[in-house]
Amino acid sequence: MRHTDPSAWMLAEAVELLQTADRLQRQFFRIGQPSESPNWEPPVDMYVNDRELGLLIALPGVAPERFEVTLEQQAIVVRGERSFGASLGPGAILQMEIPYGRFERRILLPFGGFRLEEMLLENGCLKLTLERLK
CATH class of the missing domain: 2.60.40.790 (Immunoglobulin-like)
Incomplete structure (x- = not known):
């Protein structure tokens, strides 16, 4: 859902990005x-x-x-x-969601x-x- 107020839209995008980063961190980067x-x-x-x-x-x-x-x-x-x-070619990883x-x-x-x-x-x-x- 798009917000008409730009600050509400930016906040929603920031929260979504933080949630994604947290999920990926827990999934891929385990200490020890x-x-x-x-x-x-x-x-x-x-x-x-x-x-x-x-x-x-x-x-x-x-x-x-x-x-x-x-x-x-x-x-x-x-x-x-x-x-x-498993099936990636050479290059920089931009997104990784498959565990x-x-x-x-x-x-x-x-x-x-x-x-x-x-x-x-x-x-x-x-x-x-x-x-x-x-």
Whole structure:
């Protein structure tokens, strides 16, 4: 929304820039030694029906050999690593919003048993299909 008063517009822009800077600082610049613990969690879409459970996990720039999927009791876990500058060319970074480093996402499954039926990495997303056990 654009403000007619220039000072209100500038204040709104400044607040938005400060919030973005704070988020990026927390996301990318961690004090201390590099950690073995995950730095970020990929977003997930999930659906279920009477036959299967489907998950779509956003993993932009993550190669198939850089992650693993494990099916645990009542949870599925996706963990791995996205390399810094995975698809960037040479030059100065002007904006960086896609996280990099170690990631892990633990997704609790609905009650019941499941078996991993299909795993497909396509267009930067991991599609998992789990068959519901009877």
